[in-house]
Amino acid sequence: MTARCMSIPLIMNLPKPIPCCCPPLLSGRLEPEELNDVARIFRVLGEPARLQLLNLIAAQPSQEVRACELVETLGLSQPTVSHHLKVMYEAGLLTKERRGTWIYYRLVAERLAELRSVLS
Protein backbone atom coordinates (compact mmCIF):
# COMPACT_ATOMS: atom_id res chain seq x y z
CA MET A 1 0.00 0.00 0.00
CA THR A 2 2.83 2.41 0.76
CA ALA A 3 5.00 3.74 -2.02
CA ARG A 4 7.54 1.03 -2.50
CA CYS A 5 6.57 0.60 -6.13
CA MET A 6 8.19 3.19 -8.43
CA SER A 7 6.10 5.28 -10.78
CA ILE A 8 6.66 5.59 -14.50
CA PRO A 9 8.58 8.75 -15.47
CA LEU A 10 6.25 11.17 -17.24
CA ILE A 11 8.74 12.55 -19.74
CA MET A 12 10.23 10.26 -22.37
CA ASN A 13 11.08 12.63 -25.22
CA LEU A 14 9.07 10.89 -27.84
CA PRO A 15 8.25 12.68 -31.11
CA LYS A 16 5.51 15.32 -30.84
CA PRO A 17 2.19 14.43 -32.45
CA ILE A 18 1.12 16.20 -35.63
CA PRO A 19 -0.74 19.30 -34.46
CA CYS A 20 -3.30 19.48 -37.28
CA CYS A 21 -5.42 16.50 -36.20
CA CYS A 22 -5.95 14.15 -33.25
CA PRO A 23 -2.71 12.71 -31.94
CA PRO A 24 -2.31 8.93 -32.02
CA LEU A 25 -3.00 7.29 -28.70
CA LEU A 26 -0.51 4.48 -29.01
CA SER A 27 2.60 6.19 -30.28
CA GLY A 28 4.01 9.11 -28.38
CA ARG A 29 3.06 10.51 -25.04
CA LEU A 30 -0.06 12.66 -24.91
CA GLU A 31 -0.44 15.85 -22.90
CA PRO A 32 -3.29 16.10 -20.36
CA GLU A 33 -4.99 18.64 -22.60
CA GLU A 34 -4.83 16.27 -25.55
CA LEU A 35 -6.15 13.41 -23.45
CA ASN A 36 -9.11 15.56 -22.50
CA ASP A 37 -9.84 16.45 -26.10
CA VAL A 38 -9.72 12.86 -27.27
CA ALA A 39 -11.79 11.67 -24.33
CA ARG A 40 -14.42 14.27 -25.07
CA ILE A 41 -14.90 13.02 -28.62
CA PHE A 42 -15.15 9.41 -27.52
CA ARG A 43 -17.73 10.42 -24.95
CA VAL A 44 -19.79 11.95 -27.74
CA LEU A 45 -19.76 8.56 -29.43
CA GLY A 46 -20.61 6.86 -26.17
CA GLU A 47 -24.35 7.32 -26.57
CA PRO A 48 -26.50 4.82 -28.46
CA ALA A 49 -28.81 7.55 -29.73
CA ARG A 50 -25.90 9.45 -31.24
CA LEU A 51 -24.46 6.34 -32.83
CA GLN A 52 -27.86 5.62 -34.27
CA LEU A 53 -27.83 9.11 -35.72
CA LEU A 54 -24.54 8.47 -37.49
CA ASN A 55 -25.80 5.11 -38.62
CA LEU A 56 -29.00 6.63 -39.99
CA ILE A 57 -27.25 9.38 -41.89
CA ALA A 58 -24.82 6.94 -43.45
CA ALA A 59 -27.73 4.76 -44.55
CA GLN A 60 -29.44 7.58 -46.46
CA PRO A 61 -28.86 7.61 -50.22
CA SER A 62 -28.61 11.39 -49.92
CA GLN A 63 -26.11 11.05 -47.06
CA GLU A 64 -28.06 13.60 -45.07
CA VAL A 65 -31.05 13.90 -42.77
CA ARG A 66 -33.45 16.61 -41.79
CA ALA A 67 -33.53 17.13 -38.06
CA CYS A 68 -37.30 16.76 -37.97
CA GLU A 69 -37.16 13.25 -39.39
CA LEU A 70 -35.18 12.07 -36.45
CA VAL A 71 -37.70 12.77 -33.73
CA GLU A 72 -40.04 10.03 -34.81
CA THR A 73 -37.28 7.72 -35.98
CA LEU A 74 -35.27 7.83 -32.78
CA GLY A 75 -38.32 7.86 -30.54
CA LEU A 76 -36.97 10.77 -28.54
CA SER A 77 -38.41 14.19 -27.89
CA GLN A 78 -37.55 17.03 -30.26
CA PRO A 79 -35.42 18.89 -27.68
CA THR A 80 -33.46 15.74 -26.95
CA VAL A 81 -32.76 15.16 -30.62
CA SER A 82 -31.79 18.80 -30.97
CA HIS A 83 -29.41 18.40 -28.06
CA HIS A 84 -27.72 15.35 -29.55
CA LEU A 85 -27.33 17.08 -32.89
CA LYS A 86 -25.77 20.06 -31.21
CA VAL A 87 -23.34 17.90 -29.27
CA MET A 88 -22.26 16.10 -32.41
CA TYR A 89 -22.07 19.29 -34.41
CA GLU A 90 -19.88 20.91 -31.79
CA ALA A 91 -17.69 17.83 -31.74
CA GLY A 92 -17.10 18.30 -35.46
CA LEU A 93 -18.83 15.07 -36.35
CA LEU A 94 -21.69 16.68 -38.25
CA THR A 95 -22.20 19.64 -40.54
CA LYS A 96 -25.49 21.50 -40.60
CA GLU A 97 -27.01 23.36 -43.49
CA ARG A 98 -30.20 25.33 -43.43
CA ARG A 99 -32.43 25.03 -46.49
CA GLY A 100 -35.59 26.94 -45.93
CA THR A 101 -37.30 25.78 -42.79
CA TRP A 102 -35.32 22.61 -42.53
CA ILE A 103 -31.83 21.94 -41.34
CA TYR A 104 -29.87 19.15 -42.96
CA TYR A 105 -27.13 17.29 -41.17
CA ARG A 106 -24.29 15.38 -42.79
CA LEU A 107 -21.40 13.30 -41.53
CA VAL A 108 -17.89 14.72 -41.46
CA ALA A 109 -16.00 11.75 -42.83
CA GLU A 110 -12.64 13.35 -42.12
CA ARG A 111 -13.47 13.61 -38.45
CA LEU A 112 -14.23 9.93 -38.27
CA ALA A 113 -11.03 9.13 -40.14
CA GLU A 114 -9.20 11.28 -37.64
CA LEU A 115 -10.68 9.29 -34.79
CA ARG A 116 -9.66 6.07 -36.46
CA SER A 117 -6.10 7.31 -36.62
CA VAL A 118 -6.20 8.05 -32.90
CA LEU A 119 -6.61 4.34 -32.31
CA SER A 120 -3.65 3.30 -34.42
Place this chain on the structure above:
Amino acid sequence: MTARCMSIPLIMNLPKPIPCCCPPLLSGRLEPEELNDVARIFRVLGEPARLQLLNLIAAQPSQEVRACELVETLGLSQPTVSHHLKVMYEAGLLTKERRGTWIYYRLVAERLAELRSVLS
Protein backbone atom coordinates in the same frame (compact mmCIF):
# COMPACT_ATOMS: atom_id res chain seq x y z
CA MET B 1 -43.95 20.80 -33.89
CA THR B 2 -46.70 18.39 -34.95
CA ALA B 3 -45.88 15.35 -37.03
CA ARG B 4 -45.98 16.67 -40.53
CA CYS B 5 -42.46 15.61 -41.17
CA MET B 6 -42.13 11.93 -42.12
CA SER B 7 -39.79 9.63 -40.22
CA ILE B 8 -37.17 7.45 -41.79
CA PRO B 9 -38.30 3.83 -42.21
CA LEU B 10 -36.45 1.63 -39.77
CA ILE B 11 -36.09 -1.39 -42.01
CA MET B 12 -34.00 -1.12 -45.14
CA ASN B 13 -32.85 -4.70 -45.72
CA LEU B 14 -29.17 -3.94 -45.78
CA PRO B 15 -26.65 -6.79 -45.38
CA LYS B 16 -26.26 -8.09 -41.82
CA PRO B 17 -23.00 -7.20 -40.07
CA ILE B 18 -20.41 -9.87 -39.42
CA PRO B 19 -21.28 -11.31 -36.00
CA CYS B 20 -17.73 -12.09 -34.86
CA CYS B 21 -16.62 -8.51 -34.16
CA CYS B 22 -18.03 -4.98 -33.87
CA PRO B 23 -20.27 -4.09 -36.76
CA PRO B 24 -19.32 -1.08 -38.88
CA LEU B 25 -21.20 2.05 -37.97
CA LEU B 26 -21.42 3.54 -41.42
CA SER B 27 -22.44 0.63 -43.59
CA GLY B 28 -25.52 -1.34 -42.74
CA ARG B 29 -28.18 -0.67 -40.16
CA LEU B 30 -27.33 -1.51 -36.57
CA GLU B 31 -29.69 -3.10 -34.09
CA PRO B 32 -30.39 -1.33 -30.78
CA GLU B 33 -28.43 -4.02 -28.97
CA GLU B 34 -25.43 -3.47 -31.21
CA LEU B 35 -25.66 0.28 -30.75
CA ASN B 36 -25.55 -0.24 -27.01
CA ASP B 37 -22.49 -2.44 -27.21
CA VAL B 38 -20.58 -0.04 -29.39
CA ALA B 39 -21.59 2.93 -27.25
CA ARG B 40 -20.41 1.14 -24.14
CA ILE B 41 -16.91 0.69 -25.53
CA PHE B 42 -16.67 4.27 -26.65
CA ARG B 43 -17.74 5.37 -23.19
CA VAL B 44 -14.87 3.38 -21.74
CA LEU B 45 -12.53 5.40 -23.94
CA GLY B 46 -14.29 8.61 -22.93
CA GLU B 47 -12.19 9.08 -19.78
CA PRO B 48 -8.87 10.91 -19.86
CA ALA B 49 -7.46 8.69 -17.13
CA ARG B 50 -8.20 5.57 -19.12
CA LEU B 51 -6.77 7.02 -22.29
CA GLN B 52 -3.68 7.93 -20.36
CA LEU B 53 -3.49 4.32 -19.24
CA LEU B 54 -3.53 3.09 -22.83
CA ASN B 55 -1.02 5.72 -23.75
CA LEU B 56 1.28 4.73 -20.89
CA ILE B 57 1.18 1.05 -21.68
CA ALA B 58 1.90 1.67 -25.35
CA ALA B 59 4.88 3.82 -24.36
CA GLN B 60 6.50 1.06 -22.31
CA PRO B 61 9.27 -0.89 -24.04
CA SER B 62 7.83 -4.00 -22.37
CA GLN B 63 4.33 -3.08 -23.59
CA GLU B 64 2.97 -3.73 -20.13
CA VAL B 65 2.51 -2.04 -16.76
CA ARG B 66 2.15 -3.17 -13.20
CA ALA B 67 -1.00 -1.83 -11.61
CA CYS B 68 0.93 -0.40 -8.69
CA GLU B 69 3.03 1.83 -10.94
CA LEU B 70 -0.06 3.61 -12.11
CA VAL B 71 -1.19 5.02 -8.81
CA GLU B 72 1.64 7.48 -8.56
CA THR B 73 1.85 8.06 -12.29
CA LEU B 74 -1.80 8.88 -12.80
CA GLY B 75 -2.10 10.79 -9.55
CA LEU B 76 -5.24 8.90 -8.58
CA SER B 77 -6.02 6.77 -5.57
CA GLN B 78 -5.33 3.05 -5.72
CA PRO B 79 -9.03 2.08 -5.71
CA THR B 80 -9.72 4.49 -8.54
CA VAL B 81 -6.90 3.06 -10.63
CA SER B 82 -8.12 -0.43 -9.84
CA HIS B 83 -11.58 0.57 -10.96
CA HIS B 84 -10.37 1.95 -14.29
CA LEU B 85 -8.32 -1.16 -14.94
CA LYS B 86 -11.32 -3.31 -14.24
CA VAL B 87 -13.52 -1.30 -16.57
CA MET B 88 -10.98 -1.58 -19.37
CA TYR B 89 -10.35 -5.24 -18.72
CA GLU B 90 -14.06 -6.00 -18.85
CA ALA B 91 -14.34 -4.01 -22.06
CA GLY B 92 -11.75 -6.30 -23.58
CA LEU B 93 -9.22 -3.53 -23.99
CA LEU B 94 -6.68 -4.95 -21.55
CA THR B 95 -5.41 -8.34 -20.53
CA LYS B 96 -4.23 -8.99 -17.00
CA GLU B 97 -1.62 -11.46 -15.86
CA ARG B 98 -0.63 -12.16 -12.30
CA ARG B 99 3.08 -12.71 -11.67
CA GLY B 100 3.69 -13.11 -8.01
CA THR B 101 2.32 -10.19 -6.09
CA TRP B 102 2.01 -7.99 -9.12
CA ILE B 103 -0.53 -7.88 -11.87
CA TYR B 104 0.59 -6.87 -15.33
CA TYR B 105 -1.72 -5.26 -17.82
CA ARG B 106 -1.31 -5.24 -21.58
CA LEU B 107 -3.20 -3.74 -24.49
CA VAL B 108 -5.42 -5.89 -26.65
CA ALA B 109 -4.42 -4.59 -30.06
CA GLU B 110 -7.16 -6.55 -31.81
CA ARG B 111 -9.79 -4.83 -29.76
CA LEU B 112 -8.51 -1.44 -30.80
CA ALA B 113 -8.37 -2.54 -34.42
CA GLU B 114 -11.94 -3.71 -34.05
CA LEU B 115 -12.95 -0.29 -32.82
CA ARG B 116 -11.20 1.33 -35.70
CA SER B 117 -13.20 -0.79 -38.10
CA VAL B 118 -16.40 0.36 -36.42
CA LEU B 119 -15.63 3.85 -37.62
CA SER B 120 -15.10 2.89 -41.23
Place this chain on the structure above:
DNA sequence: AGTGAATATAGATAGATATCAATATTATGA
Protein backbone atom coordinates in the same frame (compact mmCIF):
# COMPACT_ATOMS: atom_id res chain seq x y z
C1' DA C 1 -48.05 41.63 -39.82
C1' DG C 2 -49.68 37.11 -38.69
C1' DT C 3 -49.83 32.05 -38.66
C1' DG C 4 -47.87 27.68 -38.35
C1' DA C 5 -43.97 24.56 -38.75
C1' DA C 6 -39.04 23.58 -37.60
C1' DT C 7 -35.52 24.23 -34.50
C1' DA C 8 -33.26 25.90 -30.22
C1' DT C 9 -32.98 27.10 -25.37
C1' DA C 10 -34.11 27.03 -20.34
C1' DG C 11 -34.92 24.69 -16.29
C1' DA C 12 -35.77 20.53 -13.70
C1' DT C 13 -34.94 15.74 -12.63
C1' DA C 14 -33.24 11.13 -12.61
C1' DG C 15 -29.64 7.94 -13.50
C1' DA C 16 -24.86 6.96 -14.30
C1' DT C 17 -20.20 7.14 -12.77
C1' DA C 18 -15.59 9.02 -11.11
C1' DT C 19 -13.63 9.53 -7.01
C1' DC C 20 -12.28 8.75 -2.31
C1' DA C 21 -11.62 6.50 2.52
C1' DA C 22 -12.07 2.33 4.75
C1' DT C 23 -11.77 -2.43 4.53
C1' DA C 24 -11.19 -7.00 2.56
C1' DT C 25 -8.58 -10.27 -0.14
C1' DT C 26 -4.55 -12.41 -2.08
C1' DA C 27 0.23 -13.52 -2.41
C1' DT C 28 5.12 -13.54 -0.69
C1' DG C 29 8.57 -14.44 2.40
C1' DA C 30 10.44 -14.67 7.10
Place this chain on the structure above:
DNA sequence: TCATAATATTGATATCTATCTATATTCACT
Protein backbone atom coordinates in the same frame (compact mmCIF):
# COMPACT_ATOMS: atom_id res chain seq x y z
C1' DT D 1 1.57 -18.71 10.64
C1' DC D 2 2.38 -13.84 10.78
C1' DA D 3 3.55 -9.52 8.67
C1' DT D 4 3.59 -6.81 4.74
C1' DA D 5 2.84 -5.33 0.05
C1' DA D 6 -0.38 -5.42 -4.00
C1' DT D 7 -4.85 -5.56 -5.48
C1' DA D 8 -9.96 -5.61 -5.08
C1' DT D 9 -14.34 -4.40 -3.01
C1' DT D 10 -17.70 -1.58 -0.44
C1' DG D 11 -20.17 2.38 0.52
C1' DA D 12 -20.67 7.30 0.22
C1' DT D 13 -20.60 11.57 -2.35
C1' DA D 14 -20.30 14.79 -5.99
C1' DT D 15 -20.42 15.74 -10.73
C1' DC D 16 -22.08 15.01 -15.24
C1' DT D 17 -25.53 14.39 -18.57
C1' DA D 18 -29.70 12.35 -20.96
C1' DT D 19 -34.17 13.29 -20.85
C1' DC D 20 -38.39 15.69 -20.42
C1' DT D 21 -41.85 19.88 -20.44
C1' DA D 22 -42.42 24.51 -21.39
C1' DT D 23 -41.06 28.30 -23.96
C1' DA D 24 -38.48 30.98 -27.26
C1' DT D 25 -36.64 31.74 -31.78
C1' DT D 26 -36.41 31.39 -36.74
C1' DC D 27 -38.29 30.88 -41.20
C1' DA D 28 -41.74 30.60 -45.09
C1' DC D 29 -45.90 31.88 -46.85
C1' DT D 30 -50.24 34.39 -47.25
